[in-house]
Each structure stands twice: as structure tokens, then as C-alpha cells.
Amino acid sequence: MREQNCKCTVSPLIMWGVMLLFFFYQFIARSSFPTILTEQFMQHFGIDAAGVGILASCYYWTYTFMQVPAGIIADKIGVRVTATAAVVVCASGILLFTATHNYIVAGIGEMMIGFGSSFVFVSSLKIITDWFPPKDAPSKISYTMSVATLGPVLGGPIVSHLVKSTSWLTVMEIFGALGFLLAILVWASVRNKETHASHQKESIALTKSLKMIVSSGELWILALFTMMIYAPLSAFGDLWGVSFMKKAYNLDSRMASIASNMLYIGVVSGAPIFPVLAKRWNSCRKPMILGISMAALCMGSVIYITPPLKITFFLLFLTGASSSVMMSYTLAMALFPKSIGGTVSGFVNMASMISGVVLMPTIGCLIKTSWNGAIENGIDLYSLHDFKIGLTALFIFLLAGIGLSLMAKDKTPEEAVGKD
DSSP, X not given: OOOOOTXXXXXXXXXXXXXXXXXXXXXXXXXXXXXXXXXXXXXXXXXXXXXXXHHHHHHXXXXXXXXXXXXXXXXXXXXXXXXXXXXXXXXXXXXXXXXOOOHHHHHHHHHHHHHHHTTHHHHHHHHHHHHSOGGGHHHHHHHHXXXXXXXXXXXXXXXHHHHHHSOHHHHHHHHXXXXXXXXXXXXHHOOOOOXXXXXXXTTSOHHHXXXXXXXXXXXXXXXXXXXXXXXXXXXXXXXXXXXXXXXXXXXXXXHHHHHHTHXXXXXXXXXXXXXXXXXXXTOSHHHHHHHHHHHHHHHHIIIIIOOOHHHHHXXXXXXXXXXXXXXXXXXXXXXXXXXXXXXXXXHHHHXXXXXXXXXXXXXXXXXXXXXXXXXXXXXXXXXXXXXXXXXXXXXXXXXXXXHHHXXXXXXXXXXXXXXX
């Protein structure tokens, strides 16, 4: 039963802040652990690069294809129950992952993490659209991504440091246990909102709302653009970045993690800038074109030129800043009534996560295909050339994104505040 909460005494900022904490938590689980512990995963589960890519992509399979159902659930029964249950499932998946040597069981654990995490972004956006004025949506959405990506920025170096002094399994077990405390906090802090107007709009049938969404050409362009702009974070930041940096610059895990996390530092810095640019340029599409073009230029330079380390750090920072443009979410949610906002945001976020589903195993398979058969300490030894071949798939995604940004229908920030 939907909770009646029009007289809610909890500050919307607190509710939003708690969801940011959940976002922060799941970002560490999906990014810091796979990137830092790639070699440990290979040894523990007896797998190669392709196996690691498939294992990490298990998260993305459930995260991605739960986005629309998560949006529907958030729209129909509210954020409080769904977000609380989502944290519990996410934490349980982490604990299952640490409790097995079986590759398949570990994949199920990753899928549970992805399932629980799938509710966090749509829930955050629903809180923003339900509890804040429409004019605040672009900046709040950007700040959501900015704060959440502090997870890998802070989590990567911390995880790298902790695994030097204790077992990586212990680190993940403690992190999993903390998730149950977070679930209690979510239940205590988050509230649903239902007004008479929103109740009337919920008369839109599920099948009708889904038909509205999937038949919108504008939405498909925005969703596919989001998939392309997110590719550097999902493919490089969430999995292959540390391994590439270790090979390209002979870095240890800690320094390679810091280098990879420059993407997320860029997101933190860049996300608040694009709404300002949109307002100044009176256009939501122009920041999208700028962001995807800069991301392609900078990421291509890192992959194929391999410049001096300091320049690479800066280029990764610029790539992250460029990838943080969130105007496609704003434009997408403006196309439909707010009563199906969770479903719309879920659809767009599903598209963004497909980049991980496709690229993680694809890059791993391309690396494996290019491999010359060298083995060291029982682990396949891949060359820098192998990584460049694999990461070409990422660069192709970014080039496609430039074309999609040019196809998007523009709106001013004032027009893109969503329908009542």
C-alpha cells in the first residue's frame, strides 16, 4: 500500500542526501572492487581477462534491465520500501560474492548487487521531481551524479590501501555488512509523497505509459546518447582503467587506481558546470555536443597516444568532466508527465548501463584475441597493444555519441522542466 506522506516532516534535503549516500555506496561496490581487485579475482576464481569482463558485467546485466521495472515500482509503490529493500539486496550480493570460490555463484552475487543498485538512480530522481521545484531538476540531477561518483574517487585508494594490510575478502565482507546499517537509515529517513494531483495522473495505464516511452524517437536518441557518453565510466573507470594504467605506465595498484579515478574526479567537478552552460547558452543540446566531443578527443588521446603520465591524468580528468553532462536526462523527463518520471528516467538510465553490459566483455574478448599467449605466475600476460585493441570499442562508442548529440532536439532550460 502506498504511504500517505503529504505532511512529511523529513526535510527533502535529508531524503535526497540519504539516497546520495546509497548511490555513493553502490558506486564503490561496482567500481572500486572490480578495478582494484582484478588480479585477485583472476586468481581466486581461476579466470582470465575475458572471464573478469563477464563477471563484472553480471552487475550491469541486472542493473541495466531492471531500470524500467525499478522506475515502474518507484512510481507505483513509492521510494521508501523499494530503496530500503534495494540496499538489503545489494549488501547481500556483496556477502554472497565473498562467500564462494565458484565463478557462477560469484556472478549471481554480482547480479544481486546490480539488482539492488538498479533502484538508486531512479529513486533519487523521483525524490528530486516529487519534492523539489521543477526549475531545480537540472542542477539536482547533476549534483546527484557529482556526489555519487565520489564513491570510487574515495573508495579506490581506500580499498587499495586496506587490501595491503588485510584480506580483500575481509574488506568486502565489512563493506557488505555496512549495507544493512544503510538500509536502516534509508527506512528511517526516506518518505513517499502523494498528492491529489499526482494520484489522478497515476491513472495512466502501465501499458500505455510504456507505449508512450518506447514509441518516442526523441527519447531513443537521448537514451542512446546517454549510453555513449557514459562509456568511459562504465568501461574504463569501472573495470579496465587500472589494468591499462598499470601496463602503460608500470604503476602499482594504488597509483593506477588514482589515475583511473581521475575520471570520477572530473565528474565531480564537471557535473555542476553543464547546467550553468545550458542556462548561459539557452540550450540543452550544446553542452551535450561539447561534452561528447571533448570526451572522444581526450579518451582517444589516452588510448592511442599514451602521453606523459601527468598529461594522461589531466586528460582522464577532462574525460570525466566531459562525460558528466546530464542534460539528456533533463530533456527526456521533459517529454512525459511527471507521474511516469521514474519509468522514463529508468529507461534512459538503462540505456546508459548497456554501455557496461556491451563494453566490459567486448573489451575483454578483444584483449584476449590480441593476446600472444604469454603467461606470468599462472596469469595471462597482456601487452599495452592488447589493451589498445580492446579499448578501441570504447572509442567507437564515443564517436557514435557525437552523431547522436547532433540529432537531439534542443530545448532551453526553461522549456525542459518537465510536464505536470
